[in-house]
Amino acid sequence: MAEFHKPKALTDAPLHYCPGCTHGIIHRLVAEAIDELGIQGKSICVASVGCSVMAYDYFDVDCVQAAHGRAPAVATGVKRSDPSKIVFTYQGDGDLASIGTAEIVHAAARRENITVIFVNNAIYGMTGGQMAPTTLPGMVTQTSPYGRDVTKVGFPMKMVEMLSQVDGAAYLERVAVNNVANVRKAKKAILHAFTNQVENKGFSLVEVISSCPTNWGKSPAKALEFIQTDMIPYYPLGVYKDIYDEGGNQ
Amino acid sequence: MSEKVLMKGNEAIAEAAIKAGCNFYFGYPITPQTEVAAYMAKRMPKIGGTFLQAESEIAAINMVIGVASTGKRVMTSSSSPGISLKSEGISYLAGCDLPALVVNVQRGGPGLGGIQPSQSDYFQATKGGGHGDYRNIVLAPSSVQEMAALTVKGFNLADKYRMVAMILADGTMGQMMEPVAIDDIEIETGEKPWALTGTECRRPRNIVNSLYLKPDVLEQKNFERFEKYKQIEENEALYESYMMDDADICIVSFGITARIAKNAIATARAKGIKAGLIRPITLWPFPKKPLLEAADKCRAFISVELSMGQLVEDVELATRCKKPVYLCNRTGGMIPSPDEVVAAIEKADKEAK
Numbered sequence: 001m002a003e004f005h006k007p008k009a010l011t012d013a014p015l016h017y018c019p020g021c022t023h024g025i026i027h028r029l030v031a032e033a034i035d036e037l038g039i040q041g042k043s044i045c046v047a048s049v050g051c052s053v054m055a056y057d058y059f060d061v062d063c064v065q066a067a068h069g070r071a072p073a074v075a076t077g078v079k080r081s082d083p084s085k086i087v088f089t090y091q092g093d094g095d096l097a098s099i100g101t102a103e104i105v106h107a108a109a110r111r112e113n114i115t116v117i118f119v120n121n122a123i124y125g126m127t128g129g130q131m132a133p134t135t136l137p138g139m140v141t142q143t144s145p146y147g148r149d150v151t152k153v154g155f156p157m158k159m160v161e162m163l164s165q166v167d168g169a170a171y172l173e174r175v176a177v178n179n180v181a182n183v184r185k186a187k188k189a190i191l192h193a194f195t196n197q198v199e200n201k202g203f204s205l206v207e208v209i210s211s212c213p214t215n216w217g218k219s220p221a222k223a224l225e226f227i228q229t230d231m232i233p234y235y236p237l238g239v240y241k242d243i244y245d246e247g248g249n250q
Numbered sequence: 251m252s253e254k255v256l257m258k259g260n261e262a263i264a265e266a267a268i269k270a271g272c273n274f275y276f277g278y279p280i281t282p283q284t285e286v287a288a289y290m291a292k293r294m295p296k297i298g299g300t301f302l303q304a305e306s307e308i309a310a311i312n313m314v315i316g317v318a319s320t321g322k323r324v325m326t327s328s329s330s331p332g333i334s335l336k337s338e339g340i341s342y343l344a345g346c347d348l349p350a351l352v353v354n355v356q357r358g359g360p361g362l363g364g365i366q367p368s369q370s371d372y373f374q375a376t377k378g379g380g381h382g383d384y385r386n387i388v389l390a391p392s393s394v395q396e397m398a399a400l401t402v403k404g405f406n407l408a409d410k411y412r413m414v415a416m417i418l419a420d421g422t423m424g425q426m427m428e429p430v431a432i433d434d435i436e437i438e439t440g441e442k443p444w445a446l447t448g449t450e451c452r453r454p455r456n457i458v459n460s461l462y463l464k465p466d467v468l469e470q471k472n473f474e475r476f477e478k479y480k481q482i483e484e485n486e487a488l489y490e491s492y493m494m495d496d497a498d499i500c501i502v503s504f505g506i507t508a509r510i511a512k513n514a515i516a517t518a519r520a521k522g523i524k525a526g527l528i529r530p531i532t533l534w535p536f537p538k539k540p541l542l543e544a545a546d547k548c549r550a551f552i553s554v555e556l557s558m559g560q561l562v563e564d565v566e567l568a569t570r571c572k573k574p575v576y577l578c579n580r581t582g583g584m585i586p587s588p589d590e591v592v593a594a595i596e597k598a599d600k601e602a603k
Contacts, residue, residue: 040449040451041448041449041450041451041452042448042450043448044320044446044448046316047459053461054461056457056459060449060455061448061449061455062446062447062448062449062455062456062457063446063455063456063457063458063459064315064316064319064346064446064457064458064459065346065457065458065459065460065461066312066315066342067312067338067339067342070308070309070312070315070339073304073308073309073310073312073313073315073316074312074313074315074316074319075316076302076309076312076313076316077274077276077312077313077314077315077316077317077318077319077320077324078316078317078319078320078446079316080274080300080302080313080316080317081274081316081317081320081322081324082320082447082448085447085448102305102306102308102309103305103308103309103312105305106304106305106309
């Protein structure tokens with residue numbers, strides 16, 4: 001029987017994330033994928049701004065910390081500098097779906113051969129729970145205290161649906177990490193997104209529906225339930241694009 | 251010495267950058283620097299380099315950050331409004347101690363301004379531009395030959411000190427054609443043990459980062475950076491001194507206006523007024539020493555500039571306000587004629603005793 005170890009691609013630093021936050025699981029899945037592909041020595045992480053700003057403390061690979069929203073542009077530079085390196089960004093919803101929309105759309109349009117891990121927990125966690133581009137309609141946050149009113153502040157951004165219309169995007173999938181079955185699917189998707197890069201297949205992005213118990217004002221268990229009852233119905237899971245999948249849409 | 255060819259200033263920058271070992275260019279279209287990008291688009295594929303037109307100025311400077319963090323030579327170029335957009339990234343380059351070359355072929359501002367030559371980004375270039383405590387090395391070419399030479403020097407200084415070097419040119423310098431010789435030059439990149447090259451699982455990981463949440467650590471980083479800046483101020487200031495041996499009136503001017511000033515000096519001297527010129531070639535570090543020395547010999551200074559007195563402030567600081575500093579300027583894309591400068595020299599000569 002296989003033993004359970006911490007992946008080599010994670011450092012020993014204690015995670016700073018809140019109790020019940022699913023960033024820890026997602027970090028682990030990324031590190032497992034790096035281990036399984038044997039790419040730790042040639043991987044370069046581009047950290048973003050948000051709760052995962054200190055990803056460089058946790059991934060045991062070379063890292064650069066990018067300005068808010070700019071990780072795909074920084075990753076473009078890193079990858080173009082040496083295409084033999086495996087370059088990934090790890091971005092939250094504020095970073096990728098609000099301030100960094102131009103960078104992510106154009107990195108996809110260029111079919112930039114990078115891997116993007118997009119963590120969507122529908123809120124700005126690091127700054128204390130403000131409304132995010134992905135905050136659900138009616139959801140209460142610090143900056144939508146009466147609930148997100150879509151008639152005044154607009155509708156949530158569905159990023160993988162949007163990016164699926166970009167010709168350059170090679171692989172787009174939305175997964176969740178709220179239960180064991182979903183975590184296993186998330187692992188498979190993340191591994192696929194890294195494998196694509198190793199095989200020069202181009203821009204791959206995995207959106208991971210994640211929880212924020214602290215800023216949602218829920219217990220960790222209730223937060224995972226909320227993913228199932230509210231988040232997934234609005235953000236349906238599944239493969240949105242895979243240009244190399246024979247059964248897919250290309 | 252290689253053969254001289256006729257080139258635009260913008261093209262000279264591009265060719266010199268390639269000669270300096272820069273294989274990566276990221277930019278976004280804006281007048282009047284477009285020839286840099288056009289030249290790179292043609293040349294880079296032929297030398298196995300990368301030319302990429304980014305989706306925005308912001309993306310372009312962040313692509314620069316990406317390449318710079320891997321330790322390779324990289325540049326971007328733009329004109330004034332585009333440099334404002336790049337300022338966030340320039341601040342990050344400073345905070346991450348990354349070398350890169352940024353070219354600003356200035357046009358009139360503020361706002362969308364105009365597309366004619368200007369020097370009104372002087373404050374932005376020399377005093378900051380982006381947020382935080384930092385400096386850029388700022389080089390001000392005054393001929394197409396210098397556009398090339400200072401591009402090479404900029405890359406070398408950027409690598410030597412791990413910081414941004416900026417070429418602060420203007421629309422005239424970018425667009426005008428002059429004979430230029432771009433020799434094969436010595437590339438001084440130095441070792442870059444900090445670069446992100448993948449650990450190969452043989453060394454501890456490298457981290458390129460500007461985030462320091464502990465204030466004492468951030469303070470220390472800033473102290474260290476300013477020690478470096480102090481060394482640069484002591485060692486790297488460059489200027490040209492022109493007819494200063496007996497000068498009563500000292501013009502201070504850089505770039506295209508310094509050339510107009512030289513014409514005016516000849517006319518003034520024919521009229522019996524001993525005028526001279528100190529032309530800063532580095533705007534930061536500013537050549538304070540020759541200006542302070544001139545303050546003991548000259549009766550007055552005149553800043554000839556394409557901005558609203560931005561250069562005056564640095565002349566006053568460098569000369570410790572020992573002598574009056576007059577302003578002779580045009581702005582918004584207008585250029586002073588030699589006669590306007592002569593008139594300013596005559597005025598200063600009459601008033602300053």
